[in-house]
Amino acid sequence: MTERKPRRSDATRAAILTAARERFAAEGYERATIRAIAADAGIDPTMVMRYYGNKEKLFAAAAEIDIRLPDLTAVPREQVGDRLARHFLDRWEHDETMAALLRAAATNGGAAQRMREMFAHQLVPVVAPIVAEACPDPAQAPARAALVSSQVLGAALCRYVLRLEPFVTMPAGEVTGWLGPTLQRYLTAPDPAAR
Amino acid sequence: MTERKPRRSDATRAAILTAARERFAAEGYERATIRAIAADAGIDPTMVMRYYGNKEKLFAAAAEIDIRLPDLTAVPREQVGDRLARHFLDRWEHDETMAALLRAAATNGGAAQRMREMFAHQLVPVVAPIVAEACPDPAQAPARAALVSSQVLGAALCRYVLRLEPFVTMPAGEVTGWLGPTLQRYLTAPDPAAR
DNA sequence: AGTGTAGGCCAACATCCGTTGACATATTGA
């Protein structure tokens, strides 16, 4: 359906994209220069413009992310938090695109917008049915999802962006061991004022 | 002791500093320009250089933060989490300097370093005695403090930087109601693999 | 074989940034 005649420049396009992801992840939106990205990809800066229009569109292409959340309804309810924590940590550990988006979102409006869309279109729908089981009010889903986001993004911030020492060297299993119950409570605790 | 003869330019210095805080908070380190800061302060960009040396030192001066953590040993152990959550939220809500540092720390190495120092010198010492009560191993204190940081910073990120919708309009009391128990568990849960 | 077109590079423009130095004015101190 969406098949497309392979172009001779596909390799270049891909090289630009991976170089862009690395630079954006390492330096954020404004410090990552098109010239540096082009140099990493081994081509001329002009090519970046030809293929992606401008810097903003390049970033948009480089930061296209699918969180690939699993179907939580198939997971035993009391393991949902742990499962989510593990998924996010694994995702972050193996895809620098996530760090790129996070770094950029702190200063770039477009990136922040992108992050909000990921939240609304990818996290909320997956989380909503789980929340619905523990809480009759369906309007609570976004708030619960936001709490999950805050803990996940905060951990990622400390571990991959700020590189806060105890968090960087902490084994992945220990991190998820701590975050799991937190996410579990955010999703399934019966009451807002849960104690 | 450290008394200092008031200089005639103190007003200008202060104007520069507040303008710098606003700009750094709103746009991050690289997008906040010395020219714009000077314009906000109603003076010439040269003054900024004369009084603060260069942009990096200006940021260092503008982002000097004291978290002003309360003495937690005087708080009933089971209220420590709630107390901490309230303190942080209040602090963030009334001092844009915190947001400035967070935004800048995402892309600026010096700002990130500053954040790590705040963590090590201000949060860890206050939190350590509380952790010691619940956990015999004193080496656990940094890890526990890091977990607290991750949740606090994550919430601040969502609420003040990303402006993730459910989090922005959520009343402060509801936020602390959710975060309190999380922080409480991070500090006083008996075991790393706490369930 | 020959032509159109896509891929690629080079030089340059316009702009903005941090930073510097020279110069004017006001205030302070003896």
Place this chain on the structure above:
DNA sequence: TCAATATGTCAACGGATGTTGGCCTACACT
């Protein structure tokens, strides 16, 4: 009062950045 010093302005430099247009080359198609 008068010199020294602090406060402030103006113009400009050197460098980096996003972006543009022109030109050359190599492939693709007929």
